Amino acid sequence: MSVIDLSALSARQVRDSIALGEFTAREAAEAAYARIEALDGDVHAFLQLTPELAFAAADRVDMARAAGNELPPLAGVPAGIKDNMNLIGTRTTCGSRMLENYESVYDCTAVRRLLDVGALPIGKCNMDEFAFGSSTENSAYGPTHNPWDLERVPGGSSGGSAACVAAGMTSISLGSDTGGSIRQPGALTGTVALKPTYGRVSRYGVVAFGSSLDQIGPFGTSVDDVALALEAISGADTMDATSSSEPVGSYTDGLDQGARGLRVGIVRDMLELEGCGAEIRASVDLAAETFAALGAEVGEVDLPAARHGLAAYYIIGPAEASSNLARFDGIRYGHRAADPADVLDLYMRSRAEGFGPETIRRIMLGTYALSAGYYDAYYGQAQKARTRIIEDFRAAFERFDVLLTPTTPEVAFRFGEKSDPYTMYLNDVYTIPVNLAGNCAVSVPSGLCSTSGMPIGLQIIGDYFAEAILLRAAAAFEEATGFDPIPPLVGSLNS
Template identity: 50%
Template sequence: MSALNSKDLHVQGVAQLAKMLREKDVSAVEATQHFIARIRQNDGLGAFLSVNEDAALDAARAADARIASGNAGALEGVPIAHKDIFVTKDAPTTAGSKMLEGYRSPFDATVVTKLAQAGAVSLGKLNCDEFAMGSSNENSAYKPVKNPWDVSRIPGGSSGGSAAAVAARLLPAVTGTDTGGSIRQPASFCGITGIKPTYGRASRYGMIAFASSLDQAGPMAVSAEDCALLLSQMCGPDPDRDSTSLDVPAEDFSLRLNDSLEGLRIGIPKEFFGEGLAPDVRAAIDAALAEYRKLGATLVDITLPRTELSIPVYYIIAPAEASSNLSRFDGVKFGHRAKAYDDLTDMYRKTRAEGFGDEVKRRIMIGTYVLSHGYYDAYYLQAQKIRRMIANDFQSAFEQCDVIAGPVAPTVAWKLGDKADDPVANYLADIFTLPGSLAGLPGMSVPCGFGEGGMPVGLQLIGNYFGEARLLNAAHRFQQATDFHLRRPEGF
């Protein structure tokens, strides 16, 4: 490997790095060593919870052997890492919680397996809000993650470690999960690209559940092109292991990246541009939409009238499902168990009190309440009805447009600790991502400018069901015309 390549290796995207590996300009072992060194040098960001150097180098050597034999996969030798919500065989998986400290899964998540089969080399596990519950990555039981653009600010959550790792170029791409915006919002705050596919497109098997009807895996990377390469490998049916997996064949999302945007109808929901949207964010979004006009797209005014209801609906449905899903963590079979207790009930109580953080406890209590006798019909059932109305609103909108665009979040990333004592303020920051999640639609964040304090702003694109290729094409063409996705935080 030349000195130039060694110096600049981390600025290469997935597509460029994969090409370099195939053409043997760099070996997978050299690439892996380079990125491990960067991870060690930038440990202060808190992006990683564990790094498995030995296993990564073994996988890299195997990748080099496949490249040499002409049997390289689509991502052969490309270093990645997984959000610590995906179980990984013989490696730590904590979901950012003390409850699972020391846990090692006997199997890999389907997404982990699929990416490994494509040749990607996993370097370790990325920090996240505990059980993916949070919008700031301050809820990790181990350490908060810092935003590389300004280390006094949050990176967003719950996939904050994933977003920070890509923004700091510790890796070219990573996995994340999105329940109510946990790929899109941190991607926006950290100035990278991230996509949540249609619910059911990627298997949830081996993804530690938060809210089963909402959780979805997706990639986070520098560019839409890179996201397309990863998403193509992550998706596909998994009927034997995930009952919510859709019977939709895997797709090469990179095939339509260069389609013309001439005639593309972009819907602009008026509800996304109200008083709560910060002026600096609005300015960046307006400039991005003007760029789309230059690329041949047409802007169409639409309405999503139940946008504001998405917050109460989400924060009834998601905690209800979390209450059910997290009931398994009781100290009996795996995970944390209290050291001293009087009887079985006392063991349950102390184990869960010690193992769960405040936000997780808060959501379990909310969920248990809304599912309890006398309240189920008044809260949970009503929320499900409104959820269907929100999904119908999108279908009405898609009769007028092909893609919906708007902000990802009302503001840029805030300072660490600013909203730590106000969970409702954190919840309100998800207002633009929650509607698409409740409807199960694909959505993504695309870097589109900078706001207050020089912090990144992301443009949200939402597509109709199975519209990932169209979204990625729209994002890619925008990125061909701009360079926001290529800009890096100073020092990285």
């Protein structure tokens, strides 16, 4: 192993160590690749490694330091990029055979912004095909394994992005979250995982799944690192008309302000949903006690419409996905079927051959929900339920600054355990309402399950563009719990 242990350092510490000359950015990149060499044969967090890009970026950092320039906030920090984000010089496969050979022809804005402040692009991370899934089992290139237990899933769809941070292969990573695809794998791998407010981060260059739901966000091992990454990637972008011009604040400055005076609401009716494990439920009550001990005003609130979020999402998400994925037609890019009889045959076979089972399921569900005769009953009704969910959150944020729920109803499950599609969908019951409403939420590790030893995540939900308060609450909780999760797999490397 390299002398640098990325698991023992925060992104901020990596950057500061390089600035102080304790090690070079090149050595930070070497540490990332050494850890990948040691562990990724088992974990499979990466679909593609990009050492040429990473070492070129590292050399720029090292030259800037040699020239006496002040280093930017993420200088020399190894980063993983979910493989649905375009970056020139990489393939962008979306975990699909459809895009097996697709070469990025432009840069995703969020990725570009992360690299512009010095981050090192170590590689492209595994994911459920087109971000459809909660386990990475839907990747056409094989699943990612949870660094906490290789027999278990890391969550999904951003499972590779979560696993590479949990295993210390990179300090931070980017994922995308349409119904929980950042927060759920964050919870399952003991990492800090943020879905920003819709529009906070440009979606330009991330392959679209649900255009009214998708948002890019960071993973890290600390709230501070996630806040640093958010500062880098946030802000308006002329290439995404839905990106917000809401000013980007400092997300790191207020992190030490503690929880005193914050109004914290436990979402009681969500906790009582069937299928939520007793220990998960208890962990949220314990978190509420922690906040009370820190001086927060803790109360309870119900979100009665949120229980219908899952049903509304499985209309709206697939409907938007079926429209977005219409672009994969075998004409301009992606897989094309051999010897087509005519254009219709070309479309139909290219798509059937290029897409995996869950992608086909979502496209079919969405197409059905939007088809003549069913539109009002499904899509129209789901859009109205969405309004009710938004109203619930608005009322709750009149009374509270942040809300608490579990991130997931259970800890990481074993491969193949959820073969029925709907059983898998239930894993996102707590995260989905936030995407439908469009506000922000973060998953923070709250402890380990007493029986399985797997991490448990607390979901803290914030109001629109209230990332500063959200992350302040998360930092106070993180400090109070003193939980610094290192998977046994990583611990064994250092012994």
